Amino acid sequence: MRTLLLALSTFLFLGFSSFAAGKPNILFIVADDLSAEALGVYGNSVVKTPHIDRLAREGVTFERAYCQYPVCGASRASFMSGLYPETTGFLGNNYTLGSYRAMSPAHSDHPSIGGFLRRNGYVSARVSKIYHMGVPGGIEAGEPGGDDPDSWDLAFNVWAPETGSVGEFRNLSPARSHWGSAFVKITVPDGQSATQADEMTATQAISILETRTLHRNETNRMKPGAPLFLGIGLVRPHVPLVAPKRFMDMYDPANTELPWYPEDDFEDVPKLNQNKANKTQYKMNEAQAKESLAAYYASVTYMDAQVGRILDAVDRLGIAENTHIVFISDHGWLLGEHGSWQKPSLFEPACRVPLIIRSPGYEKSAGKKVTALTEFVDLYPTFAEFAGLGDAVPEAVQGRSLVPLLRDPNGREWRSKPAYSVMGNKRAVQRSIRTERYRYSRYTTGEEELYDHDNDPEEFTNQASNPEYASTLRSLRMQMDEIQSRANP
Numbered sequence: 035m036r037t038l039l040l041a042l043s044t045f046l047f048l049g050f051s052s053f054a055a056g057k058p059n060i061l062f063i064v065a066d067d068l069s070a071e072a073l074g075v076y077g078n079s080v081v082k083t084p085h086i087d088r089l090a091r092e093g094v095t096f097e098r099a100y101c102q103y104p105v106c107g108a109s110r111a112s113f114m115s116g117l118y119p120e121t122t123g124f125l126g127n128n129y130t131l132g133s134y135r136a137m138s139p140a141h142s143d144h145p146s147i148g149g150f151l152r153r154n155g156y157v158s159a160r161v162s163k164i165y166h167m168g169v170p171g172g173i174e175a176g177e178p179g180g181d182d183p184d185s186w187d188l189a190f191n192v193w194a195p196e197t198g199s200v201g202e203f204r205n206l207s208p209a210r211s212h213w214g215s216a217f218v219k220i221t222v223p224d225g226q227s228a229t230q231a232d233e234m235t236a237t238q239a240i241s242i243l244e245t246r247t248l249h250r251n252e253t254n255r256m257k258p259g260a261p262l263f264l265g266i267g268l269v270r271p272h273v274p275l276v277a278p279k280r281f282m283d284m285y286d287p288a289n290t291e292l293p294w295y296p297e298d299d300f301e302d303v304p305k306l307n308q309n310k311a312n313k314t315q316y317k318m319n320e321a322q323a324k325e326s327l328a329a330y331y332a333s334v335t336y337m338d339a340q341v342g343r344i345l346d347a348v349d350r351l352g353i354a355e356n357t358h359i360v361f362i363s364d365h366g367w368l369l370g371e372h373g374s375w376q377k378p379s380l381f382e383p384a385c386r387v388p389l390i391i392r393s394p395g396y397e398k399s400a401g402k403k404v405t406a407l408t409e410f411v412d413l414y415p416t417f418a419e420f421a422g423l424g425d426a427v428p429e430a431v432q433g434r435s436l437v438p439l440l441r442d443p444n445g446r447e448w449r450s451k452p453a454y455s456v457m458g459n460k461r462a463v464q465r466s467i468r469t470e471r472y473r474y475s476r477y478t479t480g481e482e483e484l485y486d487h488d489n490d491p492e493e494f495t496n497q498a499s500n501p502e503y504a505s506t507l508r509s510l511r512m513q514m515d516e517i518q519s520r521a522n523p
Contacts (some may be wrong), residue, residue, distance in 0.1 A: 057155070057261040058394065059357040060417055061239075063344065064164060064265065065337055066106065066272040067377070068363035071386040072334050077124055078290075081331045082284060085342030086363050086390065089361055091401050093392030094440055099408045100453035100468055101365040104270075104384040105375045107166035107180060109364045110408065112166065114146040114185065116414030116431035118454065118521040125459050129172075133165050133182040142304055144430055147414045148185030151263045157256055158185060159242060162235040163267035164193040170196030170213050170274055182442035187256060190238050192269075194231035199276055201226070206326045209317040215376065217316065217326040218274035219282075227278045232268045236340040239266045240347040247351045261421070268340060271333035273376075275326070281336045285328035292323055293370045295494065300372070302496035307381065310374040327369060358420045359392045360413070371492070378457040380466040380475045380483070382493055385455040393420070393440055400445035407453045407468060412436050432520070454517045467514050474510035484510065 070076040074083045076088040076097075102112040107127035108119045111134040119125050122134040122141050130136050135144065142496040145153060152158035158493055160181075163169070167179030176193030183189070197203070197213050201222040211215035226395050242264060245255075247299045270276065300308050312318055318326060341361065366384045368374045377384050389408065392400075411433030418427045419435045437445035458478070466475035466483075473493065475483040481500040484507055490497075497503040 037442055040309070056259065057421055059262045059353060060264070060420055061123075061344070061348070061357060061359045062153070062164075062263070062265045062417075063341060063359065063361045064110075064267050065361070065363040065388075066169060066267070066269045067365070067367050068271055068334065068337070068388060069367040069369055069383055070363075070386050071369060071383055072331065072367075073388055074458070075390070076388060078246065080285075082335045083338040085338050085345060086361065086388075086448055089341070089345060089359065089392055090390050091388050093359070094396065094402050095398050095406060096389035096391070096404045096436075096439070097110065098453070098468070099362075099387050099389035099410070100385050100455055101387045101410050102454065103456055104365040104379060105457065106364050110165050111180075113362075113364075113410040113413050114148065114182070115144060116140070116147065116411050116428075116433050117141070117144070118411065118432055118458055120463060120518075120521040121523065123460060125456070125463065127166055127180075127329065129166065129168070129180045131178065131181060131183070133180050133186065135182055141430070142255070144428060146182055146185040147417050148263060148265065150414075150418065150423075151421060152185070152187055152422065152426070154426065155257075155260055156263045156421065157187050157246070157260050158263045159188040159190075160186050160265035161190045161238045161242070161267065162231065163269055164265040167191075167267075167269075168214065169269050169272045173269060174198065192231045192234050192238075194234060195229055196276070197274055197363055199230065206314040206322040206329075207318050208322075209315060213274055216273060217318065217322070217329075217375075219325065219329040220274050220276040220283045222276060222278045224278050224280050228253045230276060232270050232340045235266060235268060235345045239264060239344055242420050243347050243351055243353070247353055263417070266344065267487050268337050270337040271330050275329035275333045276335040277329070277332040281332040281339075282329065284335060285331045287321070287325040287328040290324045290328045290331070292320070292327065295372050295492075299494060303372070304475075304477050304479060304483060304501075305476065306382060306458075306477050306479065307379060307483065308374075310368055310376050310379050312370070312373050312375055316375055323370060324407070326375075330369065355394050358394070358417075360417075361388065361390045362410070362413075363388050380455065380457060380464060382468075382473060382485075382487075385453075385466065385468065391416075391436070391440060396440040399440055404443045404445065406439060406445040406448045407450055407470065408436060408439070409433060409453050452513055452517060454521065465514060465518060467517060469513070472506065472510060474507070474514060476511075476514060482507070
């Protein structure tokens with residue numbers, strides 16, 4: 035009898051642990067419209083993000099990671115393809131099914147990172163928004179948006195109420211009536227939030243993890259024994275700013291401080307980078323702006339709670355030692371800096387993004403911060419190296435693996451190069467590069483911006499017309515030209 039029990043226990047253990055054996059799993063958690071400035075690990079002492087902060091303590095935080103386009107659709111197509119937006123022609127937001135592969139004939143056969151891993155033995159799945167989906171409209175309709183079906187073995191769209199949520203509904207931005215850009219605050223009664231998009235997304239993701247880990251019937255299991263690449267798309271803190279009342283109550287608008295900026299801040303800023311100014315786009319008074327920022331913080335904390343649920347599930351299921359977890363936002367966001375809000379913009383807070391990686395095998399780097407410049411196109415080759423497929427990365431991919439920075443967060447193995455971000459459309463692409471010290475932006479109007487981050491980290495003084503920076507400006511123009519030529523092969 036004892037022998038039988040031992041054999042049965044061994045069988046169950048092997049069944050439970052097969053998901054954790056072999057090649058590692060990769061969980062890719064993507065928040066929506068999340069500013070790095072709104073996370074505790076990035077220095078915000080007001081907003082409460084205990085679970086993301088915990089991930090940072092257990093992993094590596096990238097202090098200077100940059101998106102390639104500060105808008106959802108183009109940024110997501112870029113990091114999933116490993117290609118710059120200009121390379122694929124995916125600029126702005128687009129709902130074309132097939133994403134960049136459908137929009138660019140030259141890249142129709144170029145697999146996304148999900149498609150690449152799927153072709154190489156992974157189960158590739160997503161829950162909710164990884165490519166572009168409309169928020170709130172696409173979520174309310176349960177639509178796939180501009181998804182790329184080739185990326186996934188299975189894809190789950192979340193169908194959630196968003197603007198139809200129960201609770202108090204208030205528009206805090208008088209000049210905006212489009213719910214995808216207005217500062218709408220929705221306070222959901224506690225105990226009635228189970229139908230919210232991010233709660234359902236986290237629940238479905240956890241269900242997938244449990245199914246892959248504990249499945250006892252191999253004949254009903256997709257790719258038995260295969261590792262998992264799981265994209266988990268959280269839609270908060272994208273507007274509308276939705277959170278249960280207990281999260282809203284954490285932040286008193288009266289005590290919320292708005293960023294300071296000089297009254298004449300825009301006098302030396304090109305018109306194309308003034309496009310998100312409150313005085314023209316939202317027309318919020320100070321009280322409304324404070325309440326919007328407080329509601330944004332509440333939405334961030336609510337999203338953070340869902341990240342915590344996912345992290346707890348990974349630990350509870352015993353798969354942490356064979357699971358890479360990568361957390362990002364699709365781009366940054368302006369939270370009142372320069373009197374501006376949201377995106378797109380080529381100011382630092384819109385282009386800089388949160389990036390945190392917890393990887394087995396790099397425990398000595400836990401809690402460390404990387405200050406080297408990195409880009410979202412670097413994610414594709416990083417995931418490939420996690421999977422042991424670094425040598426098989428498609429030649430077209432324009433990023434480089436971040437694994438050397440996990441080994442050595444000080445960057446001794448890393449060759450620094452500028453980070454490149456753009457906005458606009460095919461007729462008028464506005465470009466920006468971030469170097470170790472400077473941000474240089476060039477507009478189709480002929481205008482330029484040059485900010486010296488050593489002396490002006492908040493980008494208040496445009497030095498493009500300052501003779502003292504003439505040689506620096508010439509050098510940055512050459513660097514921009516070189517990167518632009520690579521992005522437009």
